[in-house]
Every structure is written in C-alpha cells, then in structure tokens.
Amino acid sequence: MAISSSREHLAEPYNAVVRDASASIVRHQVVERLWSKDYRLWKPEPTEITNRLGWLTLPEDMLAHVSALKTLAAEARKEGIRDVVLLGMGGSSLGPEVFRTSFGSKKGAPRLWVLDTTVPGWVRSVTKSILPARTFFLVASKSGGTIEVMSLFAHFWKLVAGTKGNRGGQQFIAITDPGTGLETMAREHGFRKIFSNPPDIGGRYSVLSLFGLVPAALMGLDIPRLLGRAGKMADRCREGRSVEGNPGVYLGVAMGTLAKAGRDKVTILASPPIDTFGLWAEQLIAESTGKETKGIVPVAQEPVLAPGMYGSDRVFVYLRLKGAKNETLDRHVEALARAGHPVLTFALRDPYDLGAEFFRWEYATAVAGHVLGIQPFDQPNVQESKDNTRRVLDGYQSTGRLPEAVVSTPAEAAAELAGHLHAGSYVAILAYTTPSKPLETAIRRLRKALVQQHHVTTTFGYGPRYLHSTGQLHKGGPASGVFLELVDRMTPDLQIPAQTFSFGTLAKAQATGDLESLQAHGRPAIRVMLGPTPAATVNAIVSRFGAPAARPRRQTVPAKRSSSRRSR
Numbered sequence: 001m002a003i004s005s006s007r008e009h010l011a012e013p014y015n016a017v018v019r020d021a022s023a024s025i026v027r028h029q030v031v032e033r034l035w036s037k038d039y040r041l042w043k044p045e046p047t048e049i050t051n052r053l054g055w056l057t058l059p060e061d062m063l064a065h066v067s068a069l070k071t072l073a074a075e076a077r078k079e080g081i082r083d084v085v086l087l088g089m090g091g092s093s094l095g096p097e098v099f100r101t102s103f104g105s106k107k108g109a110p111r112l113w114v115l116d117t118t119v120p121g122w123v124r125s126v127t128k129s130i131l132p133a134r135t136f137f138l139v140a141s142k143s144g145g146t147i148e149v150m151s152l153f154a155h156f157w158k159l160v161a162g163t164k165g166n167r168g169g170q171q172f173i174a175i176t177d178p179g180t181g182l183e184t185m186a187r188e189h190g191f192r193k194i195f196s197n198p199p200d201i202g203g204r205y206s207v208l209s210l211f212g213l214v215p216a217a218l219m220g221l222d223i224p225r226l227l228g229r230a231g232k233m234a235d236r237c238r239e240g241r242s243v244e245g246n247p248g249v250y251l252g253v254a255m256g257t258l259a260k261a262g263r264d265k266v267t268i269l270a271s272p273p274i275d276t277f278g279l280w281a282e283q284l285i286a287e288s289t290g291k292e293t294k295g296i297v298p299v300a301q302e303p304v305l306a307p308g309m310y311g312s313d314r315v316f317v318y319l320r321l322k323g324a325k326n327e328t329l330d331r332h333v334e335a336l337a338r339a340g341h342p343v344l345t346f347a348l349r350d351p352y353d354l355g356a357e358f359f360r361w362e363y364a365t366a367v368a369g370h371v372l373g374i375q376p377f378d379q380p381n382v383q384e385s386k387d388n389t390r391r392v393l394d395g396y397q398s399t400g401r402l403p404e405a406v407v408s409t410p411a412e413a414a415a416e417l418a419g420h421l422h423a424g425s426y427v428a429i430l431a432y433t434t435p436s437k438p439l440e441t442a443i444r445r446l447r448k449a450l451v452q453q454h455h456v457t458t459t460f461g462y463g464p465r466y467l468h469s470t471g472q473l474h475k476g477g478p479a480s481g482v483f484l485e486l487v488d489r490m491t492p493d494l495q496i497p498a499q500t501f502s503f504g505t506l507a508k509a510q511a512t513g514d515l516e517s518l519q520a521h522g523r524p525a526i527r528v529m530l531g532p533t534p535a536a537t538v539n540a541i542v543s544r545f546g547a548p549a550a551r552p553r554r555q556t557v558p559a560k561r562s563s564s565r566r567s568r
C-alpha cells in the first residue's frame with residue numbers, strides 16, 4: 001500500500017497484540033457503553049466522568065451555533081478588526097493554536113494570536129504586534145478563574161482602555177462555562193459577547209466546542225465543513241462488532257495495549273503544515289492517561305532520526321496531509337516500518353480532516369483509559385503545582401523575595417541528565433521563556449543529542465503552557481521522566497495591573513512551584529538559568545554530549561504479548 005493512503009492497522013506482530021485485546025472490548029460492549037456514557041467503563045464512581053462526556057455529540061450539537069459564529073465573524077470583518085488575540089491555557093488554547101498554524105487566516109479575516117504564557121517577553125511581543133483598537137480579545141477559560149488568563153485579561157484591558165478610539169468591552173469576547181466568575185466579569189465589563197459552552201466537556205476535549213470554534217470562525221474557517229468531517233469520524237466510531245472496524249477504538253486499544261507491553265511513547269509525526277496537532281494531542285493523551293503511575297507519553301515535534309536510534313518503547317503515528325512536503329517524513333516512516341517499529345498512518349485530504357482526527361484521538365484516549373484502568377477525565381496532580389505557585393507567591397508578597405532553587409550549570413546539567421537516563425526514560429525539556437528561532441534550533445539539537453546518545457525519548461514544552469498539558473503526566477504518570485527546567489531572566493519585566501506581582505514573578509513562581517512538585521514526587525528535576533542568550537545556554541548543554549553513540553540492539557517485537565485486561 002502506498003504511504004499516501006491510511007494504514008489504520010498495525011503490521012504484525014503488533015496487530016496480534018491489539019487483536020488479543022479485542023475480544024474483551026467487544027464482549028464488554030465498550031463501544032456501546034461509551035456512547036451511552038457508562039462511567040463504569042473506567043471507575044465504579046461517576047465523579048468527573050458522567051459530566052465530562054458531552055464531546056461525544058459535539059459534531060451535531062455545535063451546528064446550532066453556526067449562525068452566531070457567522071455573525072461574529074461578519075462583525076469583525078465589517079469593523080475592520082485586524083487581529084484576534086486569544087487568552088487561554090491548555091484546553092482553551094491548544095486547539096486554536098492548531099487552527100492558527102494549520103489553516104492560516106482566510107482572505108480578509110483577522111490574524112489569530114494565541115497567548116498562553118506569563119513570560120513577560122512573550123506577552124510584550126504580542127502586545128507590540130497588534131493595534132489594540134482594531135483587535136478582538138477572546139478571554140477563554142472553562143473554569144473562568146485561571147490565573148494566567150485573568151492576568152492577561154488585566155493587561156489587555158488596561159491597554160485597550162488607554163487607546164484612542166477604543167470601544168472598551170466591545171472588543172472583548174468571553175468563552176466560558178455557565179455561571180463562572182469570568183461570565184460575571186464579562187457582563188460587568190460590557191463584553192461584546194459571552195459564549196456559554198456546554199459544561200459537560202473537559203478542557204482537553206473541547207476543541208470542537210465553542211472553545212475551538214469561536215477562534216476558528218473568526219479566522220474564516222468553514223465551521224459546518226469542519227464539524228461535518230468530525231461527524232463522519234464519530235459515525236465510524238459507532239462500530240461495536242469489531243475493533244478493526246472502528247478507527248477510534250482501534251487507536252485506543254493499540255495505544256493502551258502496547259503501552260502495557262512496554263511501548264508507552266506515542267510519537268506523533270505530522271506533515272509540516274499540521275505539525276502542531278501534536279501539541280494538542282499531547283495535552284489530551286498526557287493529562288487523560290498520566291495518573292496512578294500509569295500513562296502514555298505523547299511525543300510531539302521531535303526531530304526525526306534513523307530507526308536504529310529509537311528504543312523499543314515507541315509507537316509511531318503519522319498524520320500525512322495530502323499535497324504537503326512529505327518526502328522526508330514518508331521516507332522516515334517507511335524506514336521505521338521496515339525496521340520493525342509499530343507505525344500507523346492516517347491520511348488527511350486537507351486540513352479540514354483535522355476535525356475527524358480530533359474526534360478519533362478523543363475517542364481513542366477514552367478507550368486507552370479503559371484499557372489502562374484509569375479514569376481519563378480528571379487531572380488529580382495539576383492542582384499541586386498551582387498550590388505550590390500560590391505558596392511561593394504568598395512568600396514573595398510577605399518577604400519581597402522568591403525562594404532560591406538549586407541551579408545547575410550547562411555542564412553539570414548534561415552530566416546530571418546522563419546519570420539519570422536509562423532505557424525507557426523520557427527527558428522533558430521545560431522552557432520558561434519567549435519562543436525564538438535560535439532557541440528552537442538549539443532545543444532540536446539537544447533533543448537529537450539525547451536520542452542519539454542515550455536512545456531515550458524527548459519532549460519539549462514552554463512553561464507555563466505545559467503545566468496545563470503534560471504537567472499531569474510528569475507528576476502522576478510513570479516514573480520514567482527526567483526533567484530539565486530552563487528559566488529565563490524575565491527581564492525586562494511587565495507589571496500585571498492591580499496585582500502585587502509582575503508577570504516575571506508569576507512565571508518564576510510557576511517554574512519553582514512545579515520544580516518543587518516534581519521533586520516531591522521523587523522525579524529528577526534539574527534547573528538551568530537561560531541567562532542573556534538562551535540559545536547559547538542550550539547549545540552549551542548540547543556541546544557536552546559527544547558524538548552519537550553506537551546504535552542500540554533493538555527489539556522488533558513488543559516485549560511480550562500481554563493478555564487483555566479484564567474489563568469492568
């Protein structure tokens with residue numbers, strides 16, 4: 001079969017592992033029970049499950065909002081709005097980020113900016129790129145109280161208020177659940193519109209709800225077309241008689257059973273225009289499965305290397321967009337399959353097929369949770385870092401100082417990393433800084449060096465974004481992570497209006513709060529200060545890793561054919 005078509009099933013011997021588990025999935029009517037929202041698929045109690053399954057019917061339910069979305073998009077065009085800045089975290093920002101980078105704005109529609117940070121340099125760079133009086137601000141938060149979102153709102157509200165020609169609240173739009181603090185605030189501030197999202201959808205399952213659709217509509221996307229693709233996939237995910245006939249169940253059973261057999265790193269490869277899909281999938285998979293010391297490690301945007309460099313803990317999934325520059329990835333994926341790694345390929349005809357992929361992966365993650373025996377809809381360890389941040393900020397407010405954390409030099413960090421790594425490890429690189437080309441090139445070099453030298457897996461996330469995404473897995477998932485925290489100087493800093501701390505202090509407190517959480521879980525966590533030239537600092541770590549090590553001996557089959565887990 002040509003690489004350009006989907007390969008939705010694994011080659012042998014991996015397919016046999018999935019087949020082994022299938023009988024139990026069919027016998028226990030997992031598909032039917034998932035569609036009927038039976039919480040016992042995951043846990044004996046319904047808490048945070050029954051009120052989290054609204055995503056199943058979004059492709060139909062959201063059609064009711066199409067005309068309101070069209071009206072808003074038309075208003076933006078008519079009023080000459082040039083930019084839309086979305087203020088949100090995790091489930092409220094990563095889906096829109098995929099739309100922004102995969103589609104680009106349509107002709108005549110405003111540009112979308114997604115701001116999910118507290119790093120002052122990043123906030124400042126978006127602030128400088130827009131004309132405040134000709135910008136809509138989307139304040140997006142399910143809970144309506146997330147500290148980053150509220151701080152960013154305060155910043156942009158003040159900015160707009162100080163602008164000639166501003167239309168005040170008319171430039172602000174809220175997306176939130178009914179009855180939140182954000183809803184009240186939006187009403188008090190005279191927001192142009194409040195989009196009230198169905199409350200039975202968790203953040204990471206919300207891309208096809210108003211959280212994803214409002215920014216998508218403002219960018220000029222064809223919403224019925226996107227929902228239509230998602231709906232077709234949802235229909236395919238109703239097949240209950242065979243796992244191989246249901247694309248969502250197949251992916252979920254494959255991820256779950258292979259993770260149990262030792263292949264717990266799901267490496268997402270995607271054609272260049274859609275490669276931020278991995279950032280969205282990271283949150284979905286990591287936050288849903290990474291708990292009770294179990295979980296699947298999603299890997300996004302990792303540089304591709306020769307098949308022999310990878311350990312036997314990987315599964316590869318390739319999202320191939322028709323017409324994109326796919327030559328390199330095509331060759332890579334062929335080589336991976338030839339070398340005996342498990343590989344799936346999903347072919348997308350155009351970016352609208354992302355609608356189908358969102359649904360497939362959501363469904364698959366719910367099924368993988370069942371296979372792993374965890375409940376995929378809560379995030380029990382996310383709060384810890386938030387509590388630690390709060391404690392650090394309280395300390396700062398009474399003493400005027402942040403606590404000192406142990407800092408390593410680049411050379412020490414390289415040695416410490418090496419000392420912690422073994423087969424099956426993953427290194428999570430966590431950067432509290434402003435994105436830049438040189439930095440991202442240096443990070444790619446670091447990831448390459450780690451894979452080549454140690455045959456481990458690498459992930460990369462900007463802080464505090466990753467706290468709302470992979471942060472749950474880091475603390476609650478398997479103890480195979482080693483954490484490298486890279487922290488900016490945060491200068492020049494930026495004040496948060498009506499707040500006793502600045503953006504820089506908040507970002508540093510978040511970095512410290514998470515470091516403390518990781519250490520409290522006994523996870524190796526190393527901090528390096530990025531200094532005046534962040535890319536040079538990262539390169540200094542890379543330079544400590546020598547030439548690539550010899551290729552490891554690699555297994556080409558899963559460790560063992562595990563028997564399927566008893567379904568409840």
Ligand SMILES: O=P(O)(O)OC[C@H]1O[C@H](O)[C@H](O)[C@@H](O)[C@@H]1O
Nearest residue numbers: 090091092141142143146203468
């Ligand atoms: O949309 P919000 O309520 O602001 O939440 C944003 C994010 O917050 C937390 O970190 C959760 O773990 C995420 O799942 C969520 O997406």
